Amino acid sequence: MTTNQYHPETLSVRAGNEMTDFGENSEALFLNSSFRFNSAAQAAARFGGTEPGNIYSRFTNPTVTMFQNKLAALEGAEQCVATSSGMSAILACVMGLCSAGDHIVASRSIFGTSVQLFSNIMARWGLQVTYVALTNPAEWQAAVTPKTKLFFAETPSNPMTEVGDIRVLADIAHQAGAYLVVDNCFCTPAVQRPLELGADVIIHSATKYIDGQGRCLGGAVLGSKKLMEPVYGFLRTAGVTMSAFNAWVFLKGLETLFIRMEAHAKNALVLATWLEAQPQVARVFYPGLKSHPQHALAMQQQSNGGGIVSFEVKPKAGQTAQEAAWALIDATKLISITANLGDAKSTITHPATTTHSRVSAEARAAAGIQDGLVRIAVGLEHVEDLKADLFLLTQ
Numbered sequence: 508m509t510t511n512q513y514h515p516e517t518l519s520v521r522a523g524n525e526m527t528d529f530g531e532n533s534e535a536l537f538l539n540s541s542f543r544f545n546s547a548a549q550a551a552a553r554f555g556g557t558e559p560g561n562i563y564s565r566f567t568n569p570t571v572t573m574f575q576n577k578l579a580a581l582e583g584a585e586q587c588v589a590t591s592s593g594m595s596a597i598l599a600c601v602m603g604l605c606s607a608g609d610h611i612v613a614s615r616s617i618f619g620t621s622v623q624l625f626s627n628i629m630a631r632w633g634l635q636v637t638y639v640a641l642t643n644p645a646e647w648q649a650a651v652t653p654k655t656k657l658f659f660a661e662t663p664s665n666p667m668t669e670v671g672d673i674r675v676l677a678d679i680a681h682q683a684g685a686y687l688v689v690d691n692c693f694c695t696p697a698v699q700r701p702l703e704l705g706a707d708v709i710i711h712s713a714t715k716y717i718d719g720q721g722r723c724l725g726g727a728v729l730g731s732k733k734l735m736e737p738v739y740g741f742l743r744t745a746g747v748t749m750s751a752f753n754a755w756v757f758l759k760g761l762e763t764l765f766i767r768m769e770a771h772a773k774n775a776l777v778l779a780t781w782l783e784a785q786p787q788v789a790r791v792f793y794p795g796l797k798s799h800p801q802h803a804l805a806m807q808q809q810s811n812g813g814g815i816v817s818f819e820v821k822p823k824a825g826q827t828a829q830e831a832a833w834a835l836i837d838a839t840k841l842i843s844i845t846a847n848l849g850d851a852k853s854t855i856t857h858p859a860t861t862t863h864s865r866v867s868a869e870a871r872a873a874a875g876i877q878d879g880l881v882r883i884a885v886g887l888e889h890v891e892d893l894k895a896d897l898f899l900l901t902q
């Protein structure tokens with residue numbers, strides 16, 4: 508199927524699908540580790556790369572290939588490399604594109620485990636990282652060194668939903684001879700297409716909205732064939748491959764991506780607007796709100812505000828901010844207390860003591876993550892039921 512002939516919604520349902528001669532209308536799950544050759548000569552040709560085809564599922568698997576081709580069509584990428592998780596996508600990206608002594612400029616507000624990977628693990632292998640403010644291009648520019656290989660950004664950021672200007676960061680990266688990597692997990696290609704804005708590489712945690720139902724771990728790296736070649740080379744050697752079963756689940760998730768993302772964003776905007784009106788709420792962070800500092804930019808580079816809303820709870824007399832946030836979370840009956848996001852089920856978390864608890868108190872304060880901050884990944888329940896579940900805010 509030529510991918511530029513159809514609308515993105517159609518691609519999410521149809522692109523990448525390869526059917527067998529059995530006539531199945533839903534993509535087949537190839538749950539096998541190796542593939543058989545017709546002859547010794549064919550085996551040699553496959554291993555030698557002179558004949559295309561599957562060899563071993565650590566390298567390629569037809570179900571995983573379908574997932575890769577569908578996501579590549581949605582992001583407008585030449586190639587997608589599917590991985591076992593979002594973190595292994597980031598690992599494969601860095602291992603594929605960087606060497607010891609190289610330097611990365613990353614936004615300070617990236618996923619906490621990404622910081623652990625860069626600063627605690629990759630640093631031991633000679634990688635240098637400088638953290639800067641997502642929303643301040645001058646800081647990115649100033650951080651560039653002759654060894655800078657990658658710019659690594661996540662927009663909107665977690666949990667503060669800051670929005671970085673992908674076009675501007677791409678220009679600065681390219682002038683420095685570096686590549687811009689965007690973790691597009693919060694938006695998915697249904698909301699934001701970073702390659703069209705000048706980014707070179709996209710990272711996904713498929714675990715989140717791509718699955719959409721909180722079932723499987725997976726990830727992906729996308730970009731040009733040239734950039735993906737060493738990323739794939741690392742993956743097939745190191746074995747951080749996506750399982751065929753998970754790819755099969757994600758293929759189904761992607762079919763409903765557009766309608767889900769629209770529904771998440773619609774609920775999130777109603778909830779964020781309601782939260783702003785509650786006397787017990789000090790501040791709401793949601794790119795779809797006019798009060799958001801980068802609202803105009805967000806509306807340019809995203810098709811909606813996404814599904815993540817954060818807000819600061821005001822403590823009552825005699826209460827600390829953390830006590831107020833925990834009391835609100837503990838009073839919920841419907842919303843799941845879990846740090847995951849992208850699920851049809853709404854989830855609620857207290858970043859300061861969960862996702863960002865390993866970040867130092869000073870770094871948390873610098874990032875604006877206060878003790879009263881609560882993050883909701885708004886799901887697909889009726890929004891009135893979500894408001895009712897946050898009843899403590901109205902008392």
Ligand SMILES: *Cc1c(COP(=O)(O)O)cnc(C)c1O
Pocket residue numbers: 592593594595618661665690692693711712713714715724725726
């Ligand atoms: C969850 C997440 C990751 C890591 O993905 P896993 O699938 O959990 O390994 C990376 N980046 C962002 C923005 C995430 O939310």
